[in-house]
Amino acid sequence: MxxxxxxxxxxxxxxxxxxxxxxxxxxxxxxxxxxxxxxxxxxxxxxxxxxxxxxxxxxxxxxxxxxxxxxxxxxxxxxxxxxxxxxxxxxxxxxxxxxxxxxxxxxxxxxxxxxxxxxxxxxxxxxxxNGYEVTTEVTNLDPKHFEPFIRNDAVADIDNVKEKLQSQTATLIDSRASERYLGQSEPLYRKAGHIPGAKNFFWKHVLNDKGKWKTDDELEYRFKSLSKDDEIIVSCGSGVSACPNVLALRLAGYRDVKLYPGSFSDWISYDDNKVETKEE
Structure with a gap:
């Protein structure tokens, strides 16, 4: 399914x-x-x-x-x-x-x-x-017990990102629009640009021209420059728009995919961290 x-x-x-x-x-x-x-x-x-x-x-x-x-x-x-x-x-x-x-x-x-x-x-x-109805009735469901089984291998923190970039043992993706990645526009944060070493894959490009999700084969083509043998860390501004890219990579057959939840907004919260504005 x-x-x-x-x-x-x-x-x-x-x-x-x-x-x-x-x-x-x-x-x-x-x-x-x-x-x-x-x-x-x-x-x-x-x-x-x-x-x-x-x-x-x-x-x-x-x-x-x-x-x-x-x-x-x-x-x-x-x-x-x-x-x-x-x-x-x-x-x-x-x-x-x-x-x-x-x-x-x-x-x-x-x-x-x-x-x-x-x-x-x-x-x-x-x-x-599709002609289906909507409602204004607020839904109340019977509670159940949800037991979390945390997948610690699904996340990377700032120390992981620095280590992997320095050792060149992972690929870092920036999921924001190119103008934000390149520092040409930044509506949310005090610094513009991207984490040095990050490659730009705008998250909206996992959708086709009708705004629907691309097929698994189309997504595989989208990420063809990335090796499925490599670890991939996905970032954005704050760890939200990175999530469609995480899913798209998984659908395309990539397995070692991690989210950097803090992303660029976490990176620039440390004054010593540099930012880049050129294509990588």
Missing amino acids: SVIVSAPWLKNRLEHAPDDTVVVDTRFQLTDEDAGRKAYLEGHIPQAVYLDLNKDLSEKPAKHGGSHPLPDMEMFAAKMGNIGIDHDTTVVIYDQHNDMFAARLWWLLDYAGHQDVHLLDGGLDAWMN
């Missing part, structure tokens, strides 16, 4: 196995942190619950660790249980289109050892374009 699923697949799943399925709405706007929850209350897929990037999928920022640090995983596991998820539950996540926030929750659940997790291709728009 593919990680990426269609609206008709989800519709069928909700009709035939609703008790074993949890749908999660992750819509969010970085420039308006209340917009996602408001959108959920105005209309969402029936039976969907809402999780917030800042409140549920991240920790409060500190001096170091980036602007969207990983949440406390015990608290995260408790929240998953509270919305009806255990390791026998099929989880389907969506946002407005194919945005980065659904992939962030996919990554967190995968990091916590849950395998049966899917993204709705095209998000809420795809659901509505």
Whole structure:
């Protein structure tokens, strides 16, 4: 079963196995942190619950660790249980289109050892374009027990990144748009550019010209310059838009793929760390 699923697949799943399925709405706007929850209350897929990037999928920022640090995983596991998820539950996540926030929750659940997790291709728009109903009814699900099995090999911290770059034993990817990677534009942080040594693979290029996820073969072609024998560390600005690239690499057959959760925002929180603005 593919990680990426269609609206008709989800519709069928909700009709035939609703008790074993949890749908999660992750819509969010970085420039308006209340917009996602408001959108959920105005209309969402029936039976969907809402999780917030800042409140549920991240920790409060500190001096170091980036602007969207990983949440406390015990608290995260408790929240998953509270919305009806255990390791026998099929989880389907969506946002407005194919945005980065659904992939962030996919990554967190995968990091916590849950395998049966899917993204709705095209998000809420795809659901509505198929003529399926939305509701304003807030969903309350019976709680379950979610036991996390943390995959420590799925993350790299700043020390790992420095060590791997110095020894040239891993490839670092920057998932942001090229103008931010090159330091030509930086709307969020006090420094512009990228971590020296990082290669640029804009995360939106895992989607086709219709905004749908590319096939596994197309994704394999997208990353053809990278060896499947190498360790790949994926970063972005704060560890959110890196997640679609992590998933895309996994779908393309890469296995040694890690997320640098702090990413560029963590890197520049240390004054001694240099940044680069040329293509690498």
